[in-house]
Structures are given as C-alpha cells and as structure tokens.
Amino acid sequence: NAGVMQNPRHLVRRRGQEARLRCSPMKGHSHVYWYRQLPEEGLKFMVYLQKENIIDESGMPKERFSAEFPKEGPSILRIQQVVRGDSAAYFCASSAGSPGNTIYFGEGSWLTVV
Amino acid sequence: DQQVKQNSPSLSVQEGRISILNCDYTNSMFDYFLWYKKYPAEGPTFLISISSIKDKNEDGRFTVFLNKSAKHLSLHIVPSQPGDSAVYFCAATGSNYKLTFGKGTLLTVNP
Numbered sequence: 001n002a003g004v005m006q007n008p009r010h011l012v013r014r015r016g017q018e019a020r021l022r023c024s025p026m027k028g029h030s031h032v033y034w035y036r037q038l039p040e041e042g043l044k045f046m047v048y049l050q051k052e053n054i055i056d057e058s059g060m061p062k063e064r065f066s067a068e069f070p071k072e073g074p075s076i077l078r079i080q081q082v083v084r085g086d087s088a089a090y091f092c093a094s095s096a097g098s099p100g101n102t103i104y105f106g107e108g109s110w111l112t113v114v
Numbered sequence: 115d116q117q118v119k120q121n122s123p124s125l126s127v128q129e130g131r132i133s134i135l136n137c138d139y140t141n142s143m144f145d146y147f148l149w150y151k152k153y154p155a156e157g158p159t160f161l162i163s164i165s166s167i168k169d170k171n172e173d174g175r176f177t178v179f180l181n182k183s184a185k186h187l188s189l190h191i192v193p194s195q196p197g198d199s200a201v202y203f204c205a206a207t208g209s210n211y212k213l214t215f216g217k218g219t220l221l222t223v224n225p
Contacts (some may be wrong), residue, residue: 004157017159033211042203042215056212091157095211101194102148103213105157
C-alpha cells in the first residue's frame with residue numbers, strides 16, 4: 001500500500017453536503033482508479049483516469065458523482081449532495097498502466113453520512 | 115450478477131497448517147487474476163497474481179492455482195501464520211485495469 005496516498009482517511013458529512021476525496025498515486029504511476037466498498041461487499045470499480053482524461057467511468061453513479069485527475073495535483077472524487085447510502089470506504093489505486101502492471105491500493109477514505 | 119464468487123465467507127485454520135481459499139468466476143473474458151489481503155480499516159494489499167496462460171504461480175508461502183476449464187482458482191498459504199489472519203479478496207480482469215472483486219473470505223489462523 002505504501003505510495004498511494006489518500007486523504008482524508010475519515011470524513012463525516014451531513015446529508016446534502018459535498019464530499020471531496022483526494023488521491024495521490026504512487027510515484028511514477030499515471031493511471032488512477034477509484035473503487036468503493038459498501039458494508040459486507042467486495043470492492044466495486046467506479047472510474048479509471050489518466051492525467052486530464054477519464055478513460056472509463058462505467059462504475060460511477062449517473063448523478064452526484066464526478067472524478068478528475070488534473071495535470072497537476074491529486075485525483076479528486078467528488079460526491080455532491082451526499083445521502084446515507086453513500087457511506088462507504090472509497091479506495092484509490094494506481095498503476096504504471098502497462099499490460100501486466102499490478103494495481104496498488106491506497107489506505108482508503110471512510111465516508112460517513114449522518 | 116456476481117462474476118467473481120468467494121463462497122466461503124470465513125475460514126479457520128491452525129497455525130502451521132495449509133490455508134486454501136477458493137474463488138470461482140463466470141466471465142470467460144477474464145484472463146488475469148489477483149489475490150489481495152486486507153486488514154480492517156486498511157487498503158487491499160497485493161499478494162500474488164496469475165495469468166490465464168499459466169495454471170500455477172508461486173511466491174514464497176503463497177501459491178495460486180488456476181483451473182480455466184472449471185473457472186476456478188485457489189490460493190494456498192503454507193504454512194499458515196497468525197499474521198495471515200485477514201480478509202482475502204479474489205479479483206479478476208479481462209481489460210487489465212477494471213478489477214472485479216469477490217466479496218472476500220475472512221481467514222483466521224489460530225496459534
């Protein structure tokens with residue numbers, strides 16, 4: 001896990017507020033992925049980004065969720081108008097992107113919506 | 115529709131014995147399989163992987179076996195140690211980036 005940095009580790013938001021989760025990939029990695037883990041479930045793919053590009057967002061809910069990976073700075077997963085069902089662990093991962101490269105995960109950000 | 119299934123939610127093993135964690139998949143497009151270990155409140159840690167062109171991959175105490183015809187893979191840990199106690203996730207991909215995870219198996223290794 002060392003190298004993929006996520007913050008905040010824990011975030012509490014009231015219903016209707018916005019949550020912003022940040023992720024800095026491992027050094028040398030230019031591919032970032034976001035996964036979500038709901039209670040009692042496995043991790044579910046949300047979105048795959050490269051610098052300034054969203055490659056695959058097929059796992060993102062259609063509304064309120066967005067992700068970016070700007071040219072400078074960390075990747076951001078943004079959840080607008082949070083609801084209780086958004087409470088989950090959000091994991092960022094990164095890879096070098098070449099075929100066969102392993103995907104390494106960060107420590108996760110735990111979002112609690114009250 | 116669960117494409118990756120870990121049918122045993124939990125497994126308890128004595129220290130020093132073999133732990134065998136199983137995983138089944140349904141999508142024949144999957145060609146790369148990974149095992150991750152996860153402690154509570156931490157992110158998944160990569161353990162070992164296997165490509166569909168192989169049927170076995172070994173790394174120290176960890177060995178992964180792949181049976182493509184049965185769409186089944188297993189992770190063997192020998193000998194098991196108390197520090198191995200964690201949730202183990204099987205994951206599969208056909209695109210080399212979008213991992214599909216099972217729900218995990220909680221392994222408890224008793225001293």
